[in-house]
Amino acid sequence: AQSVAQPEDQVNVAEGNPLTVKCTYSVSGNPYLFWYVQYPNRGLQFLLKYITGDNLVKGSYGFEAEFNKSQTSFHLKKPSALVSDSALYFCAVSVITDSWGKLQFGAGTQVVVTP
């Protein structure tokens, strides 16, 4: 069975500093990896995904993520954080051998960006 781990419950960063949100996964097949963001009292918004190809994927709002197969990681990054990036971030995995499209989510990481 696949699983996703987000080891940090919360990440605190000052505005303008780099932001990293960690994600590791465990799957038996080839993973499709996703990042979603949730603002207060809102649904999840898609940020980016890794399917195949270039290990560095770029997404919305200046975010990017690096797929590392040997470390089974898919960390989310932003070079310069904004206060408006404060939100709950979820990593998710979908496995082609599983029910197609069913996402397995991590527990989420709360990002707090201070001015």
Place this chain on the structure above:
Amino acid sequence: GAGVSQSPSNKVTEKGKDVELRCDPISGHTALYWYRQSLGQGLEFLIYFQGNSAPDKSGLPSDRFSAERTGGSVSTLTIQRTQQEDSAVYLCASSLVSGGANEQYFGPGTRLTVT
């Protein structure tokens, strides 16, 4: 264009009552998913529909939960004889086609409170 919509946005019900939650997916999206978000359990997959295929019900927590999708569009999640542990935010998502590579677009959710 219009996103995924859900109704009601909030629902308070007494223990033992039945509730129906509605989801209108993005027009043209053939795949529809239900998830549940709660403090103790994080984000959990419930059920997914793809076109006219039999739904994947593997995530439904008990036989009190059921869902249908009429005409390949609108979906209703029904919870019978609600229990306090059913209190959560119920999220609906849709994607253009099924398949692990396709990102899902989420609605704002229905917050269910069982008293």
